[in-house]
Amino acid sequence: MTNAAISPRILDAEGKLCGADPELDKGLLRELFVHMMRVRCVDQRMLKLQRAGRVGFVGSMLGLEAAMIGSAAALEGRDWMWSGLREGGAALMRGLPLSEYIAQMYCNSNDTAKGRQMCNHLQHAASHYPSWSSVIGTQITHGVGAALAAKRRGLDEVHAVYFGDGATSSNGFHSGLNFAAVWKVRCVFLCVDNGWAISVPSKAQTAAPYVDKGKAYGMLAHEVDGNDVLATYQATKSLVERARAESEPALLVLKTYRMLGHSSSDDPSLYRDQAEVDEWAARDPIKRYAGYLTGLGVLGAGEQEEIEAKLLEEIDDEIRTQEAADPMALKTLVEDVYAEVPRHLRRQYNAFIEVAERHGEARPGDGAFPL
Amino acid sequence: MANLTLLQALNDGMKTAMRQDDSVVLFGEDVGLRGGVFLTTEGIQQEFGSERCFDTPLSEDGIVGAAIGMAMNGLRPIAEIQFQDFIFPGFDQIVSEAAKLRYRSGSQYTCPLVIRTPYGGGIRGGLYHSQSGEAYFCHTAGLKVVIPSTPHDAKGLLIASIEDPDPVLFLEPKALYRSVKGEVPEGHYTVDLTTIREVRPGKDVTVFCYGAMVPIAAKAAEQAAEKGIEVNVLDLRTLLPLDEDGVLEYAKRTGRVVVVHEAPRFCGFGGEISAIIAENAIEYMEAPIARVTGFDTPFPNTLEHHYLPDDRRVLDAIEHVHAF
Numbered sequence: 001m002t003n004a005a006i007s008p009r010i011l012d013a014e015g016k017l018c019g020a021d022p023e024l025d026k027g028l029l030r031e032l033f034v035h036m037m038r039v040r041c042v043d044q045r046m047l048k049l050q051r052a053g054r055v056g057f058v059g060s061m062l063g064l065e066a067a068m069i070g071s072a073a074a075l076e077g078r079d080w081m082w083s084g085l086r087e088g089g090a091a092l093m094r095g096l097p098l099s100e101y102i103a104q105m106y107c108n109s110n111d112t113a114k115g116r117q118m119c120n121h122l123q124h125a126a127s128h129y130p131s132w133s134s135v136i137g138t139q140i141t142h143g144v145g146a147a148l149a150a151k152r153r154g155l156d157e158v159h160a161v162y163f164g165d166g167a168t169s170s171n172g173f174h175s176g177l178n179f180a181a182v183w184k185v186r187c188v189f190l191c192v193d194n195g196w197a198i199s200v201p202s203k204a205q206t207a208a209p210y211v212d213k214g215k216a217y218g219m220l221a222h223e224v225d226g227n228d229v230l231a232t233y234q235a236t237k238s239l240v241e242r243a244r245a246e247s248e249p250a251l252l253v254l255k256t257y258r259m260l261g262h263s264s265s266d267d268p269s270l271y272r273d274q275a276e277v278d279e280w281a282a283r284d285p286i287k288r289y290a291g292y293l294t295g296l297g298v299l300g301a302g303e304q305e306e307i308e309a310k311l312l313e314e315i316d317d318e319i320r321t322q323e324a325a326d327p328m329a330l331k332t333l334v335e336d337v338y339a340e341v342p343r344h345l346r347r348q349y350n351a352f353i354e355v356a357e358r359h360g361e362a363r364p365g366d367g368a369f370p371l
Numbered sequence: 372m373a374n375l376t377l378l379q380a381l382n383d384g385m386k387t388a389m390r391q392d393d394s395v396v397l398f399g400e401d402v403g404l405r406g407g408v409f410l411t412t413e414g415i416q417q418e419f420g421s422e423r424c425f426d427t428p429l430s431e432d433g434i435v436g437a438a439i440g441m442a443m444n445g446l447r448p449i450a451e452i453q454f455q456d457f458i459f460p461g462f463d464q465i466v467s468e469a470a471k472l473r474y475r476s477g478s479q480y481t482c483p484l485v486i487r488t489p490y491g492g493g494i495r496g497g498l499y500h501s502q503s504g505e506a507y508f509c510h511t512a513g514l515k516v517v518i519p520s521t522p523h524d525a526k527g528l529l530i531a532s533i534e535d536p537d538p539v540l541f542l543e544p545k546a547l548y549r550s551v552k553g554e555v556p557e558g559h560y561t562v563d564l565t566t567i568r569e570v571r572p573g574k575d576v577t578v579f580c581y582g583a584m585v586p587i588a589a590k591a592a593e594q595a596a597e598k599g600i601e602v603n604v605l606d607l608r609t610l611l612p613l614d615e616d617g618v619l620e621y622a623k624r625t626g627r628v629v630v631v632h633e634a635p636r637f638c639g640f641g642g643e644i645s646a647i648i649a650e651n652a653i654e655y656m657e658a659p660i661a662r663v664t665g666f667d668t669p670f671p672n673t674l675e676h677h678y679l680p681d682d683r684r685v686l687d688a689i690e691h692v693h694a695f
Contacts, residue, residue, distance in 0.1 A: 080444075111477075112476075112477055112479055113475060113476055113477045113479070114477040116474060116475050116477065117475050121475070123476055123479060123480075125476075125479040125480065130443065130476070130480055131475065131476065133467060133468060133471070133475065135463065135467045135468070138436065138464060138468050140436070141432065141436025141437050141439070141440060141464070142436055142437075142439050142440035142443065142468070143440060144433075144436070144437050144440060145436065145437030145438060145439060145440025145441040145442075145443075145444070145448075146440035146441065146443055146444035147440070148437065148440070148441060149440065149441040149443075149444035149445055149446045150444060152396065152422060152423075152446065153394075153444075153445055153446070171430075171432040171460065172432065172436060174430075175428070175430040175433030176433065178428050178430070178433065179427065179428060179430070179433045179437055182428055336473050336474045336476075336477055336478045337473070337474050337512050338473070338513065338536075338537050338612070339473075339478075339481070339536040339537055342612040343612070343615065343616065344612055344613065344615055345612075347615075
């Protein structure tokens with residue numbers, strides 16, 4: 001595949017082909033749709049749980065389904081995905097079990113991160129998906145360093161590094177893209193440009209198009225319609241294959257829109273017009289793609305509703321399971337700070353547990369460390 | 372055994388670790404062909420090639436961030452920051468990322484890396500080539516902070532740091548790079564990252580110090596001995612996690628404690644030593660704990676020899692706590 005294969009748009013707002021037909025296998029076309037639907041259903045349920053006070057924080061993925069699924073589907077299992085706040089749905093596609101996703105939202109004892117991060121900081125080591133850290137842009141240089149390590153170790157890995165438009169102002173963006181271009185590592189940088197960094201619009205974020213910043217560092221850079229799953233998939237695939245073959249980084253800007261607030265704690269009506277939101281609602285990635293699949297005969301009448309009902313049932317079942325899980329053991333307060341719990345932390349914990357036991361807060365297994 | 376300077380011992384330590392383990396890589400500004408601005412990495416690119424020892428663009432944020440990614444994907448990176456004064460663009464990566472990665476991922480990801488950087492005064496470097504920033508980092512759970520003061524320890528602690536499963540900030544007292552020499556074993560050995568080194572025994576006063584202050588304290592102890600005061604000098608070596616048991620044991624032996632560091636006093640490491648002793652061993656204390664430190668000012672240039680603790684100021688403090 002050559003770079004000429006990158007079309008900024010393949011489907012128009014109604015889901016009609018307006019670019020070169022990617023001629024993808026119908027099975028894959030349908031799979032992408034189900035993954036996008038799963039993102040939407042998980043998002044819907046998590047927002048509900050948040051409103052009910054069951055989970056603390058949700059960074060909604062509504063409107064971003066095509067951007068995350070189209071791009072992540074272009075990666076191989078051995079590739080890495082360095083995520084930001086809103087890529088959790090793609091982690092599910094890459095292999096993060098739904099149970100772990102929901103456990104992380106509950107921060108309960110099934111959470112592989114042991115309840116230490118606030119909600120929406122998903123990770124899945126088996127599919128090479130480290131969590132982001134809340135500090136914007138710090139994962140960008142990590143992806144570059146990991147790509148250099150892969151190169152040194154002779155591993156055929158591409159590192160897909162995700163971040164939002166706001167992160168293009170961070171230190172990590174500039175040093176990350178610069179280092180990657182100088183070192184010629186297999187990194188594809190995915191700037192999910194959803195127009196808003198909390199309440200700051202792109203015009204207050206940058207005076208130059210985001211895509212120009214990649215070019216300035218000496219790498220190939222493209223922008224595509226991030227609400228068009230086919231254009232996103234094709235462009236990412238092209239740049240990932242190029243990175244793999246030529247060991248050259250690239251920047252891909254996915255132009256999309258965050259339909260809801262920054263998080264469940266944000267009120268976007270304070271800073272943006274409903275007219276803009278309505279305009280983007282008309283470009284909804286799922287509606288658009290469903291139109292295309294219906295025309296192709298991949299999606300029959302009523303099938304979208306069936307898929308949705310099945311996904312929601314799976315999610316609801318898992319929510320019930322995770323609701324019942326235990327909170328984290330008290331000992332995890334001081335574990336995983338170092339490979340071994342050092343003596344000063346054992347002492348601090350032991351002093352604490354003595355008080356906790358007196359107040360009846362400790363449970364079996366919470367007992368003191370040997371000193 | 373070879374008689375090496377502290378700088379040569381560090382160079383030997385890196386080469387030894389790199390011969391032992393192919394996954395050890397070394398990078399930073401000017402560390403390649405140039406061998407570093409102090410020549411600490413001299414000859415390493417020549418021996419191991421530019422795949423394993425290489426220059427980076429001039430961004431401490433990028434150096435530390437990339438090192439973290441390398442550590443997460445199977446390498447053992449040694450990142451050099453040219454002067455500790457320049458580390459602050461990388462501070463975010465050190466405290467927000469390297470130090471917290473194991474914890475926040477429940478050990479799904481770990482960060483075995485070493486950040487080496489020269490610190491401290493005494494070279495007429497002014498305020499941006501002289502600082503001692505250890506306290507900033509000792510406030511960060513998940514990091515280890517190591518400072519050698521002898522060639523033997525420099526090599527052994529550095530190899531131990533490279534082999535450690537967690538991130539280590541390795542602060543090198545640049546004033547001692549070429550001013551101290553000592554016997555250094557050939558080949559591989561480690562000095563463990565959990566114990567205090569007794570520099571000099573003594574029953575009257577205990578002096579805790581580290582890095583470039585160790586020879587200063589030793590000199591003061593010699594002068595005190597001439598006056599009949601026997602001073603026990605302790606080199607802390609690993610500031611985080613600190614050997615608190617060792618601190619308490621040595622403090623109790625004399626009941627008279629002096630802490631010496633060149634960093635500013637307020638919220639400095641000496642405050643922590645004093646607090647640990649006050650909390651756990653106040654009943655053993657025969658005198659108030661004395662701190663001999665830099666001033667709570669930016670680091671000066673022409674007056675640096677007055678800013679830095681010297682043997683006279685340390686001796687004065689020893690005599691003060693001894694006479695109390």
